[in-house]
Amino acid sequence: MKKSNMLSIKLKFLYVFQFAAMACFYPFLTYYFQSKGFSYTQIGIAMAVYSITGVITQPIWGVITDKYLDKRTSILITMVFSSLIIYLFVFVNGFYSILMSMIFLLMFQSSVNPLSDAYSYEIIDHNKDIQYGKVRLMGSFGYAVAALTIAQAVKYTSINSSFILFSITMLLGAIIVWSIDFKSKSHHSKMDISSIKNLMKDNRFSVFMISVIIVNISFGINGSYITVLIQKTGGDVSKLGILWFVLAISELPTLFLGNKLLNKFGELNLLMIGLVFYVLRYFLDSLSTSYTSVIIIQGMQSITYPLFLISSYQYMNKITPARMKSSVMTFFAAACGIGNFIGNIGGGILLEHISIFLLFRIISFICMICLIIVAILKRINVSIKEEKYINI
Template sequence: MKKSLNISYSAVQGSYWMYFGAIMSFASVFLLSKDYTNSEIGVILALSSIGAVILQPILADMVDKMEQKPLILLTNIVAIGLIFGTASLYLFKMKSLTLTIVFITLAAFMSSLQPIVTSIAFHYSTARNPINFGMSRSFGSVSYAAMTSILGAMVYKYGTNAIPTAGIIILFLLIVSLLTTASISKKAVIEADIDNIDLNKMQKSQQKISLAEFIRRNKNFVIFSFAVMLIFFQNSVLNSYLIQILENVGGNSNQMGQLFSFMAVLELPGLFFFTQIRKKLSCQFMLKLSSVAFSFKIFLTYLAGSVSFIYIAFLFQLISFPLFLSSSVHLVDEVMDKNEAVKGQSLITSMMTLSTVFASFIGGFVLDLSGASSLLLISSVLAVIGTIVVFVIIDKIKDSKSLIE
């Protein structure tokens, strides 16, 4: 049962990140083909991220109120809506206000699902049937790698209609994997005869702490979350504007897909073996190390004069993204009570989303005004500032929490 639950949740992660790859990682490619400018693309991506920030607490509140209904039901409802929205992309030949609204809505709802997909792991995991988040998230990276590589080649050969086609197929896979996870988890609880566990009530109890109280108890963590926003600015720039960065050094959409795939493959060891790594290294140390790796990656990308050199820069993905993502998730679990952990996870996700807002707005205009090199330089400076904040504040989080308690 434990193995089956991990497999089904891995499929949830895999299908979600494949859809992310199809819609967000290829957003610039799709919108450029419809005659949007870089500035217009930046505004679209920024507005979609703002929409996600607004939607995330709304969806979380809806989940909190679904006392007798599974968390996965809401996720499936959103996924069904995304199927219709993705299919509508076929209808647009050139840019229009309607296409702009549709794409913003699609991207916003897709991004708003990310913290819910993460929460599913903790929602359905039990002591007897735990879900290995690192292993499952690593499957998400494998799936993302395969998707971006294949889709890059398909777009290069057949055009951008390959993007919505891939998205629709993936969403059906997401729905099936969500239903399977819920079914297996229900059987696990029944077979274990854990009568004192009410997962919905557990989730509801995690929402009771007020935001003001959360900030009072976690001031240093809030400061750390701002560092996350600064560091992930460069990550958002690379996710949104890699095609423009590659074209600046002679690359194309096929190479873009290969580079996204390359990055995703590099994430696998850190995600898959994170449990073992965590036994040797603290979350605080790994957050420092991964922050430095992020800074080196973006700065070397700024220095790159060829696609080959960008591959060298992206080698830092091996220790940047997987260690930072997993460490931040587990840091929340380490330093926070159950009644505030959801807000902690949501804060980190919101800051990552806000980084996309700023990266999208600033990135599009900088690309049009002064080119890819200027955007990479700005990203490098912000990553370094964020890294400095992490070094100053991260070790203080546990200490300050202990004093409050």
Template sequence: MENAAIISLEARMELIKLRMVYLLSGLAGGLFNPYLTTLFVHQGVGAEVVGALMSIGTLLSILVQPVWGMLVDRYRQTKLVLILSISVPACLSFFYSFKYFLVIVMVYILSIVFQATQSPIADSYAVSAARKARTSYGSIRMMGSLGTALGGYAAGFYLSKFGITQLWMPFLVLSLAGAVTVLSLPRTTENNATTISLSQGLKELLGNRLFVMFLVACFFVNQTLTAYNSFFVLAFQDAGGSYSMVGTALLLASLTNIPSMLLAAKILRRIGYERTLLLAAFFYALRWAIQWLFPIPVVMIGIQVLHGLSFGLFYVAAVEYVANAAGKKMQATGQSVFNMVFSGLGGIVGNLLNGYLYSTGGPQVMYLACTVSALIGAGMLYWINRIARVSPNL
């Protein structure tokens, strides 16, 4: 909790502005991103082509994230890159309203190049600002979850009155409002270009044995999240649930991130990074195990309260862990490498694996495999916790 008697006015204002950035970005993304595939199909792009395009986009985001991160760490242009990552995809979204396949593909690819860096760069900025203001990263990041929940809910009302090809308009307005807010942030966290070699810095980061093990554990844990992001609606319908009930479940899941991210700082201070990650990984496994054992719509809705305790808690703890491991000069690079594994590789492998398991064995086989994968990740995190306690400098 911020201490107004000690924290400078500049630090407090930076905190407020960053929370607004996350809220506006969350509103924009929650309103637009879930309907992007539907928009592509509406514009005449085949469903199979959309799937391939999304996979290419995910792969591209993996490749460009560490490049952006290293450029930011080298030239200290955090604010400029963050503005570009928000405003460029927003401005390009207008061209999705044209029914030209080549235009849609080019706009999507270019948007990915810029948008891929938004989350890791914003996170590196937020971690720095939170420490200056003596508060938690989670108290900033939770505004993004709130925005995503509200944006997704508002999109339904918007689309009931306007066509899906007009969805770019509120997305553009909200995104540009976020970019303007970033523009007002101070440059106090940006110093002169660092003298450290980019290859040397990345080599040092990946030379940390515990950090690499942490990345592998994150992969095993988060690849299971595609069972929710990509296949929950299908699994819920297979269990007899309706579309209206699906909306309730998705809203509940998004909202549970807010208290989890607010409480994350207290949990991290009490039990540390490694144990918090282990606890969240356990909630991942518990979440999938219950859906494996009890494929009942009411249970599947209620179990979404674990979304915050699994994803929300894990993500905040992981970002803080990376910030601590990367050090001041490699913040953006560290967060980019983490996102590359956590969201990028985890998303690609998770979608392929869980899609195969769902099609061949049904949702119960998928949820069983996710339980096992989360437990493997938890086991690795337990080992990391033991090593860290014995040799904290590794």
């Protein structure tokens, strides 16, 4: 078997286990907090802490990786520690104890995905027949299957079963990373502070990051409080498994066609298409009268999130230097975290005063604002291209 084929297979299994682990944890956090007696405001604060911890730790891991370590080593450290720390959730009680446990876990777990993405892109740069979309779709597949399975396990046993399975699948992912025969090249060209300063001065990067923060406000609200929407429309915890299964499995076709779509439409056009459907999706959620309709509407995930993901990653890799790939991926993840932080805490506070249906209308409007910003970003790109052409 060709080396590139073996690398592709191992990367796919890495994403299966990595996202299966996430499916054992994130979809049931709100349910876990409810089981501990948290109010909506406390849930909002807890989910905000979830986001802000990543905002702080992800760039740190990115800089450490680019400057001192290699991507493979960083992924192994974060995955192994995550698989051990998760057991704190089995034993802790009380709002502040749970918050501290979550912070400790996310110091490692929140960086697993961006570091894996950076590592995958580096491997792909040296193995052109491997496509990121086809690798990443296996993560969605793993997430879908795990979410459906874990929901049933939680319903008939306890929430602790999800934490145990998180540990197992994260360890399996670490074993896959350990077996990958590819040496990171990042240590040959070290990043420095001037590189970060130059990146921040690039209008394309700064405007793009603003759009990422804004759209992730809506993602944070949706991810944290769609549980409430399901409950308000007649569903229970077992329906959460179906919901997250539909969300994840619907991503597969678009991720599979990722390269073709990018070549045909371009990164920013794809991003704008995804945002248009986000506006529609969240507005339809706000009109739902049954959990069945909510779940059906989530099938629009097939267009929304995959287009956001592949277009964002491709755009970032196009405008940033190779020596900063890990840092840029973690900066992107941190921008997502900032938006999620605002959405989580703001959504929790708003839910104390407005209905879940009005909340989803608000996030539809937020996506509309982001769409306008991306249109501005597209104009900036056109101006830069015209300037380069004139200089030539």
